[in-house]
Amino acid sequence: MDFALILFVLSIVSGILWCYDVFRARKQRPKGSPDPWWVEYGASFFPVILPIFMLRSFWIEPFRIPSGSMIPTLQVGDFILVNKYAYGVRLPVLNKKIIAVGEPQRGDVMVFRYPHDMRQDYIKRVIGLPGDRIEYIDKRLTINGQALPVIPQGDYLIPRSFDVFQKFEEDVLGNKHMLLNNRDAQPFVPEQLLVPHEYSANCTHSRQGVSCRVPEGHYFVMGDNRDQSADSRVWGFVPDANIVGRAFFIWFHADQILPPSGVDFGRVGSFH
Structure with missing residues (x-):
């Protein structure tokens, strides 16, 4: 409930x-x-x-990160705070915006209700704004024809699986953050994983990746763990009505794989 x-x-x-x-x-x-x-x-x-x-309801809401789709920015077991005021004042329960305060920006880490099941809260990074042309081809991101610069940062060991991925710094038009790529993963989304949605026609999928035009009132989001994230490439766009708020602070971390108690106070703090 x-x-x-x-x-x-x-x-x-x-x-x-x-x-x-x-x-x-x-x-x-x-x-x-x-x-x-x-x-x-x-x-x-x-x-x-x-x-x-x-x-x-109107300012700060706590959430817990349940999956690894936002590694390395957020780890499984992070407890985060979400600013619900950042994107406007919304009525409790109904989540209807009544006062416009701000809008999501490219690079924001955003919490929203999953469009195909409103009972689930998801967290991803905002990549595309309404009207943007987003292309993710051969694991390189392009926004409105501008390829985003990436700088290799060496290898990254996934804490839970002990898989080694490639780590990059990506600049989302002024907002820098880290991302992971799996060398062995294909750049495209397998057809059987695609979820039909209202604006499926706005996207073109190929063996090289995906290209989408973001519809008005919607946002294109992706996980920082690019090859282990089900996001807008798979299930479509996030409507403005589904937005919960902007994640901005880790206030606690508890994970069962960490000795001796699973608590890591080194994770506490703000993040980008």
């Missing part, structure tokens, strides 16, 4: 009980008498639940 919906319902129920207690029931109780059960287990939680609900 959606945690935001749970918080919303709890806030409404406890708020009603709190208002009833403060403005009516409390005045009718004998002085010095104990609070009834519905105050102790209902109304008393309202001053605690409401700030959490407001903070999580």
